[in-house]
Amino acid sequence: MTPAKDTGFPRADAEHDFLRARRRQVLSRLANWLRREPDDVNIMLPFDEVVEALGYQGERRIGLRVIRLDSIVGSVDRGHDFDRRFRPTSGRVRERWERLALAARRGEALPPIEVYRVGELHFIIDGHHRVSVALAMGLSTVDAYVTEVRTKLTPSGIRYRGDLIVKDYRRLFLDRVPLTGQARASIVLSDPWHYAMLGEHVEAWGFRLMQDEGTFLDRATVASRWYADEYQPVVEMLRQADLVGDRTEAEAYMWVAGERYRLIRTHRWDDDVIEALRSHRR
Template sequence: MSRETGFPRADAEHDFLRARRRQVLSRLATWLRREPDDVNIMLPFHEVVEALGWVGERRIGPRVIRLDSIVGSVDRGRDFDRRFRPTSGRVRERWERLARAARRGESIPPIDVYRVGELHFIIDGHHRVSVAHALGLDTIEAFVTEVRTKVDASGIRYRGDLIVKDYRRLFLERVPLPGEARAAIVLTDPWDYAELGEHVEAWGFRLMQDECRFLDRQAVAARWYADEYLPVVRMLHQADLVGDRTDAEAYMWVAGERYRLIRTHRWDDEVIRALRVDRRR
């Protein structure tokens, strides 16, 4: 807890002014470092769920959650920054009233949150979270509603990360990979998911022509992963052609280079030799 004078009203006023000062200094530091604008912006719940793909929700009741797991809001993002510091004096009266109550040891009602993966988004209780942060607490009581999504929320830090998740969700709708295969495909550039989706669909079209039969998206995805992706990735590791890319990025690079250099869809030693020579150049 921050330093006390013994007078809850004065301490609450100091708490608010200190939180406001830290918010202003944080904005200044972001500007001086030329960081993206979304570094200090609260994640909007509806944008996150739209990017990940809503599946369903269930009420799981009261829980004690970590304050640092609360990263966003349903509808109050403009009043507080990412660390729940007040962005103006507009919330001061209510904020200080809650701070005084907390300092007196009065009971504070639990907040309401949505849980998406390990992240929490406030439905009601923004001021309570802000005060808890200012007083140096680590946890807070909350009524939790869990939201299930098509794509997991891991890796989301800033608003800009949502575009990667959105493209990944669209890719997995086009290429419905099962289980472990879903987790294996990781790309950094969101547009690469669109290109890989086109590649898998083209691969599936050639497969259906070769076998003279129709295959649905699930069957094409499973065949592509087992018959094309895994063997090629193993070959790339053996040939030391992965580098600092993810496996999926290495696969995309080598598939594109293969066709550019040799104009073929096959995989053999000649392809690997050509790729090695081209990389040295």
């Protein structure tokens, strides 16, 4: 962001800073509307919803740190006073905002804010006005008291509020199918409902396996066996048959597993199945 201009009149500059930030927020909303972008593209990520989707595990205070302003993506509250880039959404915050901007214009340092850290993302507990002013001043970092929150899933891939649905379903899937390591990372689906469908598919596969072997297997064992004995061989066949296409491998597996059963009513994999699927795709 371009640094705010200094005319030598701090109070007037602070007033202009606020008006400029408001104007940018309004223009951003208009641009989003013209581009028909999702409604949540300019809304702060709500901390509680993010942590719920990722699965809360614990937290610890790590003290005062310098953090990048562009790593602050959400808030514990005050989700309506500022947009995703901490531009004021109304004149309601103007008095306090301009008071902080005036102090900054006079050379006073902004007090540290307080944030939660989830992965590499930060969520404001206290300091929304200070972040807004810092961004308007063209700063890139801010002092913050940080509390680190540990979650089952990483927040990678979360850009908008709608992305939380996918994370939530993925977390539930991994609770049902506790894959680890590379196996865990390789299962990627873009449709959140497909995680639920795949979870049921793996559980059904595990039930058939236990019937065949006449013994009980826990979820971790079923997940490991399914990935090694079912998923990987099938994906390899799909690659060789050029049936993955522009989907992820997990999406290709989901598609072909459903088509396999619909076409020939079987749970087995062989060359005849692959040929039937290839012919059906044509």
